[in-house]
Amino acid sequence: MRTINSKDITEAVKKAAIEANTLLPTDIYQALQEAYAKEQLPRAKHILEVLLENADLARQEGLALCQDTGLVVVNITFGQEVHVEGSLEEAVNEGIRRGYREGHFRASVVRHPFRRENTGDNTPCVIHTELVPGDGMQLTVFPKGAGSENMGRVAMLKPGAGEQGIIDFVIEAIEMAGGSPCPPLVVGVGVGGNLEVAPYLAKKALMRPLGKPGPHPELEHKLLELINRTGIGPQGLGGNTTALGVNLEVHPTHIASLPVAVNLGCHSTRRCTVEL
Ligand code: SF4
Known part of the structure; x- marks a missing residue:
């Protein structure tokens, strides 16, 4: 059995939350470039150019790609031979909390769907876990705009x-x-x-x-x-x-x-x- 400290999970999630919001994934960036090269309609081509420029600026300046920094979904593949010291759920939410604070990203989560008061720190996130063989852990942080x-x-x-x-x-x-x-x-x-x-x-x-x-x-x-x-x-x-x-x-x-x-x-x- 391998032990992972919840503090390490928090730190990893914090970094991933900042990276996800500021760095457009390479595959999406390349697909936008390919679409720009192929697009025939001038207006559409111009929009694609602006989107690429937006991604460049976000990367260079460490700014959010979009003002809607989303409700965050965190998918965790969890090795059956892993033991987490502390609460996994709290460790993940603390990582999101710190990442959104450090990144100056918008808090977009309301505590209750009827009363709708903002929680102020973009938590709680949505967590899914899948048990897999082994002693590793993989977390995908996926901020999803409304x-x-x-x-x-x-x-x-x-x-x-x-x-x-x-x-x-x-x-x-x-x-x-x-x-x-x-x-x-x-x-x-x-x-x-x-x-x-x-x-x-x-x-x-x-x-x-x-x-x-x-x-x-x-x-x-x-x-x-x-x-x-x-x-x-x-x-x-x-x-x-x-x-x-x-x-x-x-x-x-x-x-x-x-x-x-x-x-x-x-x-x-x-x-x-x-x-x-
Ligand atoms: S769907 Fe939401 S997160 Fe995506 S670009 Fe539009 S406003 Fe931004």
Whole structure:
């Protein structure tokens, strides 16, 4: 059994929170560059240029990529042979608290959905843990803005809807979202599981770097082509670049179910993974 001190977790999460908010991941930055090179519509091209400039400035000045620094999701893969000294949940939240304070990032979390008083330090975050073999721990810090999160959708399709039903649902979600989720998007799709698993898969899909192979690359490619044919374009003002990529994850499901969820990542899809 390996012991990890909760103070080390707090420090790692703090650094990851600052990095995630100020450094656009390389794969997203490269995808924006490629989209800029390919985009035909001058207005869309200009927007992509501004987004690249924004990412450069954030990196150089240590500033937030976007004013909405999000509700933070922290995905933890937790080795079965790890023992945490202290509270894991409190250690992670303390890391977010310190990172947001040091980074001067906006606090966007309200304590109760009806009363809506701001907690003042962007906690609590949303924590998911997955048990894996071994004595390591990996944490992905994923600040998620509401503009894109609010446009996510989930459906319990009939199994007979098949692949075409999945495609139709994803395209409908993109068209309903329009410019609200700040395109160009990263589109996370979760298929299978049940009513709670499919949305989790869609969120997890957004944490996979663009270009890293998933279980269904052909369907991802087909969806990306169809999404970019909608013409919604950067910031919803028209163009060929509505999405930079589609990541799809699957899970076993019930014989009578075909759950599908869509979670949209914006042009500032931010994440930072650390290992302990
Ligand atoms: S959707 Fe993304 S880019 Fe748009 S306001 Fe929210 S965090 Fe910022």
